[in-house]
Amino acid sequence: MRKYSAKAPPIKTQGIKTKLVPLIWESASSWSGRGRWIEPFLGSGAVLFNLSPQRALAGDTNEHVIRLYSDIQRGRITAEKTRVYLDKEAEFLRRDGAEHYYRVRARFNEQHEPLDFLFLNRSCFNGLMRFNGKGGFNTPFCRKPERFRQSYITRICNQVGWTAQTMAGKDWEFVCADWRTVLKCASSADIVYADPPYAGRFTDYFNKWTDTDSTDLELFLKGLPCPFLYSMWAENKYRRNDNLYESFDGYDIRTHEHFYHLGSTESLRNKMTEALVVG
Numbered sequence: 211m212r213k214y215s216a217k218a219p220p221i222k223t224q225g226i227k228t229k230l231v232p233l234i235w236e237s238a239s240s241w242s243g244r245g246r247w248i249e250p251f252l253g254s255g256a257v258l259f260n261l262s263p264q265r266a267l268a269g270d271t272n273e274h275v276i277r278l279y280s281d282i283q284r285g286r287i288t289a290e291k292t293r294v295y296l297d298k299e300a301e302f303l304r305r306d307g308a309e310h311y312y313r314v315r316a317r318f319n320e321q322h323e324p325l326d327f328l329f330l331n332r333s334c335f336n337g338l339m340r341f342n343g344k345g346g347f348n349t350p351f352c353r354k355p356e357r358f359r360q361s362y363i364t365r366i367c368n369q370v371g372w373t374a375q376t377m378a379g380k381d382w383e384f385v386c387a388d389w390r391t392v393l394k395c396a397s398s399a400d401i402v403y404a405d406p407p408y409a410g411r412f413t414d415y416f417n418k419w420t421d422t423d424s425t426d427l428e429l430f431l432k433g434l435p436c437p438f439l440y441s442m443w444a445e446n447k448y449r450r451n452d453n454l455y456e457s458f459d460g461y462d463i464r465t466h467e468h469f470y471h472l473g474s475t476e477s478l479r480n481k482m483t484e485a486l487v488v489g
C-alpha cells in the first residue's frame with residue numbers, strides 16, 4: 211500500500227474523511243497488506259482512493275456511488291467522456307439556470323445515470339446531497355448558473371481521471387450491499403475500515419442510523435477475524451461520546467480535531483473531535 215497526500219475524489223458526501231486520511235494511514239501501518247482493504251461504508255471513496263491498496267472490497271447501500279465507481283473502473287466513464295458531458299450540460303445550465311438543474315434531477319431520478327449523479331452532486335445546494343423517502347435525489351439547486359466554469363470542469367475531470375488511474379491494474383470489487391453482507395467476507399489477512407453514518411445526525415434514505423445499528427456494528431467489529439479501524443465522533447462543543455469510550459474500553463482510540471463551519475463568521479466555528487478505534 212502506498213501513501214498519497216490526500217486528494218479529493220470526484221464526489222462529495224456527508225462525513226467525507228479526506229482530513230483523516232493521514233491518521234487512518236498511520237493506524238493501518240501494522241497491516242501486512244496481503245489481504246483486502248474492506249470498506250463497507252465507502253461514501254465518497256476518499257479513504258480508499260487515497261490509501262490505494264492492491265486489493266479491496268468496497269460497499270455502500272448508496273447504489274449511485276457504487277455505480278459511478280464501477281463505471282469508472284470498467285472504463286464506461288472516463289475523464290474525456292466526463293468533459294464532453296459536462297461541457298454540454300454546463301452550456302444548458304448557463305442558458306436555462308435552475309430549470310436545467312431540475313430537468314437533470316428529474317432525469318436522474320428516472321434513469322439513475324452516473325454522470326447525472328455527478329452533475330447534481332457538484333451543483334446542488336451547499337454540496338449536501340439528500341435523498342427523499344423513496345430514494346429520489348431532492349437537494350435544490352445551488353443557484354449558480356455559472357457553476358460549471360472551465361476550471362471547475364477540469365478539476366472534476368482530473369478527479370475522475372485520478373480515480374481511474376488509481377484503480378487500474380488493481381483487484382478492487384465494488385458492491386451495493388448492507389455492511390453485514392460485506393463484513394461477512396472478511397478473513398484474517400484483511401483489514402476493515404468502518405465509517406458508518408453517525409447516529410442522531412444527518413438522516414436521509416441512505417443514512418438511517420440508530421444507536422442499535424451502532425451497537426450491532428461495534429459487536430460485529432470486535433468479532434472480526436482481522437484488524438479493524440472504526441471512525442466515530444468522539445466529542446463536540448456540547449458533549450463527549452461516552453458510549454464509544456465504554457464500548458471500546460481498553461482499545462487504542464486515536465483522535466483528530468477539526469473545525470467545521472456553521473456560518474460565515476469566526477464565532478460560528480465549532481470544534482469536533484473524531485475518534486479512530488484501532489482494533
Ligand SMILES: C[S@@+](CC[C@H](N)C(=O)[O-])C[C@H]1O[C@@H](n2cnc3c(N)ncnc32)[C@H](O)[C@@H]1O
Pocket residue numbers: 223224225226227228250251252253254255256257269270271272387388389390405406407408416417418
Ligand atoms: C459517513 S459516510 C462514509 C464517508 C466516507 N468514509 C468518506 O470519506 O466519504 C457513511 C456511508 O454509509 C452508507 N451507509 C448507510 N447505511 C449503510 C448500511 N446499512 N450499509 C452500508 N452502507 C451504509 C451511506 O450511504 C454513506 O455513504
